[in-house]
Amino acid sequence: MAHLMVVEDDDAIRRALTRGLGELGHVVTSVAKGADAIAAVAASPAEVVVLDLGLPDMDGEAVLGVIRALGDTPVIVATARDHDSDIVRLLDAGADDYLVKPFSVAQIDARIRAVLRRTAAAVDANPTLTVGGLCLDPRSREATLDGTPLELSRLEFDLLQVLMQRAGEVVSKPTLLAEVWRQPWGGADRTVDVHLSWLRRKLGETAAAPRYLVSVRGVGVKLVDPGTAS
16 A cells, blocks of 8 residues: 555554554654654655644644655645634645544545555646746656756745646636635635745746736736737
């Protein structure tokens, strides 16, 4: 099945998840501390990390940030924190899914399989994308502008990919929230605006003087080829 890492400080929960997921065919590595999780991911990334937030040495949100800086390993946050603000913040920070305790092994396994399907589909179904001087390779997760590599965060890359896949189309903010952040609810337009601003900066443009990212007031944003845009 998959190589998983369970990061959980509660011994009973960690043992139960390790045993239950192992019985389903997964290879499971488990650690109790954030520093151990970071070291393990840096040495040999798992296919999916199941991450608790209440760790003894550092908050799980900080662990998520380091894992995101290291690469694109999918992370499922599994925690007792159930406030909407926590869920939105963690998804914005790069979590691929969020599961509130208590949950069954079957539930977490279903989330793991869903994340793996999305990851496989993203690699298999997306060829290299080119719009003007922009080139993006979903397989290697590399993007260039006029031949120069772009240093993009995970969410910036995903945002650019969605827009390049729909080049010339106006993409609404709710659509971007659903496809990039996987948030079915509204009220997070500011999240999209902030990441678009960061992406524009890396493309060497602004909202007032766009080249690739053109805002359509009250509707959304579209990515265009500057060489053909009227």
